[in-house]
Amino acid sequence: MELEPVQSPLLEIDHDARRAWEQCLSKIQERVSSLSYKTWFQPIIPLKLQANKLTVQVPSQFFYDWVEQHYNQLIRDAITSVLGPEGKLYYSISSDDEQPPPIQLELSLQTQHENGGAVASFTAPAPSRSSLRITELPILQNNLNSRYTFENFIKGDSNQLARAAAMAVANNPGGTSFNPLVIYGGTGLGKTHLMHALGNYAIALGKARRVIYVSSEKFTIEFVEAIQQDKVNEFSHFYRSVDLLIVDDIQFFSGKEKTQDNFFHTFNTLYQLGKQIVLSSDVPPKELKGLDERLISRFQSGLTADIQPPDLETRIAILRKKSEDSGFELPQDVIDFIATNVTSNVRELEGCLISLIARASLDNREIGIDLARDVLKMVVNEMRSPITIDQIQRVVCEFYDLPEDILRAKTRKQEVVLARQVAMFLAKELTSSSLKTIGLHFGGRDHSTVIHACQSVQDHMKEDPLFRQNVDQLKRHLTLTGR
Ligand code: ADP
Numbered sequence: 001m002e003l004e005p006v007q008s009p010l011l012e013i014d015h016d017a018r019r020a021w022e023q024c025l026s027k028i029q030e031r032v033s034s035l036s037y038k039t040w041f042q043p044i045i046p047l048k049l050q051a052n053k054l055t056v057q058v059p060s061q062f063f064y065d066w067v068e069q070h071y072n073q074l075i076r077d078a079i080t081s082v083l084g085p086e087g088k089l090y091y092s093i094s095s096d097d098e099q100p101p102p103i104q105l106e107l108s109l110q111t112q113h114e115n116g117g118a119v120a121s122f123t124a125p126a127p128s129r130s131s132l133r134i135t136e137l138p139i140l141q142n143n144l145n146s147r148y149t150f151e152n153f154i155k156g157d158s159n160q161l162a163r164a165a166a167m168a169v170a171n172n173p174g175g176t177s178f179n180p181l182v183i184y185g186g187t188g189l190g191k192t193h194l195m196h197a198l199g200n201y202a203i204a205l206g207k208a209r210r211v212i213y214v215s216s217e218k219f220t221i222e223f224v225e226a227i228q229q230d231k232v233n234e235f236s237h238f239y240r241s242v243d244l245l246i247v248d249d250i251q252f253f254s255g256k257e258k259t260q261d262n263f264f265h266t267f268n269t270l271y272q273l274g275k276q277i278v279l280s281s282d283v284p285p286k287e288l289k290g291l292d293e294r295l296i297s298r299f300q301s302g303l304t305a306d307i308q309p310p311d312l313e314t315r316i317a318i319l320r321k322k323s324e325d326s327g328f329e330l331p332q333d334v335i336d337f338i339a340t341n342v343t344s345n346v347r348e349l350e351g352c353l354i355s356l357i358a359r360a361s362l363d364n365r366e367i368g369i370d371l372a373r374d375v376l377k378m379v380v381n382e383m384r385s386p387i388t389i390d391q392i393q394r395v396v397c398e399f400y401d402l403p404e405d406i407l408r409a410k411t412r413k414q415e416v417v418l419a420r421q422v423a424m425f426l427a428k429e430l431t432s433s434s435l436k437t438i439g440l441h442f443g444g445r446d447h448s449t450v451i452h453a454c455q456s457v458q459d460h461m462k463e464d465p466l467f468r469q470n471v472d473q474l475k476r477h478l479t480l481t482g483r
């Protein structure tokens with residue numbers, strides 16, 4: 001990628017910084033959509049590299065907040081792989097002349113104690129101007145994201161029950177009949193937000209000391225690692241000694257029997273101790289496939305609350321609040337336009353708003369209906385929910401006319417092996433999942449099996465044009481049409 005020469009008088013081009021950042025960018029580019037890449041990564045300018053500290057410049061505080069909130073892990077991974085585990089990234093925020101002087105922020109890449117939560121700390125590395133305005137970054141504790149609170153969760157008919165239940169639980173964890181509390185609903189509707197808000201509030205009220213938020217995917221990966229390292233006892237003890245355990249997206253436990261078994265015992269232990277369990281899922285518990293009946297029946301023993309897509313009024317309220325919070329008040333007609341056109345979920349709504357603000361500030365355009373229309377076209381396409389490994393498996397099995405769960409089975413029949421390799425290859429190409437996660441989705445196979453699969457599909461594609469056509473067709477089907 002070519003980067004623009006640095007304009008600011010502050011800076012001289014540092015070739016090492018540029019090279020390091022380009023390497024980071026190539027890793028990042030593989031994992032984000034082209035729209036996100038153009039909007040959020042191309043405008044970042046590498047300034048200097050000293051030892052393993054890379055300083056980059058971002059155009060505004062708003063830009064920094066957004067990147068930090070949404071791409072923190074991605075950038076962290078890229079920096080670690082390019083600069084090593086001690087690598088650090090400093091942000092310098094450029095400013096217009098009328099604006100306050102630049103802010104310098106550090107993203108510390110060390111992780112925090114046992115729960116793996118990240119610490120984002122700040123320091124002010126050698127300022128090039130006399131005064132520095134320092135903004136504090138949120139510190140993630142217990143994996144809880146402090147940005148997600150009840151205050152910034154907009155109430156509406158669609159989420160009223162889930163929100164009320166979450167507040168009741170935060171006020172009295174383990175002490176209501178809402179144990180477990182299961183929140184279910186489609187993607188981007190606020191489940192994760194609500195669960196973090198619950199955890200943050202319980203801590204703020206002093207109602208729970210040890211709170212752990214974990215995705216079921218992370219729980220699974222940690223469990224598999226614990227088995228490999230002969231540390232299952234420590235693992236179990238860790239999760240069984242909390243006051244409030246929040247597990248997000250439990251549908252991912254599907255088909256993972258050993259993890260389910262461990263989780264079942266964790267659940268029982270906590271429940272018997274009167275500790276609170278909060279879960280989320282994309283479907284109601286009774287519709288969860290591939291989950292042990294005894295788990296499903298446990299899940300149903302407390303309160304199950306749904307979140308529905310927001311209605312028009314709620315969408316308008318969300319847009320208004322979010323635009324105010326980001327310091328850009330949108331004209332009413334623009335709010336109405338977005339709220340009427342983006343109906344599926346809050347994440348899309350937010351994505352639209354953010355891209356609109358980013359476009360307006362980067363291109364120096366006024367936020368009006370025309371710009372909104374342009375942005376909407378791009379965003380709605382981009383923001384379709386990401387492809388999942390399960391969808392890939394389903395589509396590949398349909399294509400090769402195989403039963404759906406065969407790719408996870410042990411069989412080494414030739415046609416199954418081929419389909420499995422193709423599905424692994426597509427999972428690597430089309431999702432941001434790690435090799436390890438991909439392997440887990442295919443019956444707990446090792447990451448080296450995934451590497452081997454990707455390599456042999458690539459080789460096969462080079463040799464066999466028909467095979468290549470098939471793989472391309474599958475890819476197109478997954479990215480463009482229904483899944
Ligand atoms: P889910 O976990 O259901 O897929 P998230 O909790 O990740 O959805 O929500 C997606 C985005 O939408 C988040 O940025 C979240 O803050 C925002 N969001 C969802 N619902 C609301 C709401 N009612 N009020 C404010 N923001 C919301």
Ligand code: MG
Nearest residue numbers: 191192193248
């Ligand atoms: Mg979520």
